[in-house]
Amino acid sequence: MNVVTKQGQLRIIGGEWRSRKLTILDAEGLRPTPDRVRETLFNWLAPYIEGASVLDLFAGSGALSLEALSRGASHATLLDVNVSVINHLKKQIQLLNCQKATLLNQSALLFLDQPVARTFDLVFLDPPFGKAMLEPCCKLLVNNKWLTDDAWVYTESELSPSQLVMPRDWTAYREKKAGQVYYTLWRTR
Known part of the structure; x- marks a missing residue:
């Protein structure tokens, strides 16, 4: 169980909630994606985010x-194993009056290993570093058919994209490094 120690802030960069500041919990292992990385990522995704x-x-x-x-995604399903993080996210989503999010207090690997309820156009995959979870998650996304035909997968990792064993059909569309984090947008077809 992760221990929650204090709160920080998150600023939404663009779209309907542009410049809104929300609190985030400072939980063990939590690495919020920095503003400049999110800005770069969403510039990459601009043509694909509406309705995703x-x-x-x-x-x-x-x-x-x-x-x-x-920025216009139609729905988001958010998972986290830390119940305190999920409860806090629920409050933030209520503050935004957002009806397009589903929160699940569940392990990513267990979630991906069950029958598919819906497919996804965009997957964010930023697992804890040093736990070897990225590659198994990607394998389950493909093997259990969680992705639409034109899906994108965004990863953050301590390893460079060339060091990862990703699904055969995936190609690194864009990649960068910020500090010790490699972030990559993968094309899945």
């Missing part, structure tokens, strides 16, 4: 999903 169905497998601060919803 989003899956955020390690939601944490919710920064990526909230940004996607603010």
Whole structure:
């Protein structure tokens, strides 16, 4: 169980909730995606975000999903194993009066290993570092058919994209490094 220690802030960069500041919990292992990384990512995704169905497998601060919803995504499903983080996200989503988000207090690997209820156009995959969860999640996304035909998968990792064993049909569309984090947008077809 992660221990919650204090709160920080998250600023939504664009869209309906542009410049809104929300509180985030400072929980063990939580690494909110910085503003400049989110800005770069959503510039990459600009033509694809409107109407997208989003899956955020390690939601944490919710920064990526909230940004996607603010910019026109149709729905986001956010998962996190820390119940305190999920409860806090629920309050933030209520503050935004958002009806387009589903929160699940569940392990990403267990979620992906069940029958598919819906497919997703965009997946955010930012697992805890050093836990070897990125590649198994990607494998389950493909093998269990969680992705639409034209899906995008965004990853954050301590390893460079060339060091990862990703599904055969995926290609790194865009990639950058910020500090010790490699972030990559993958084309899945």
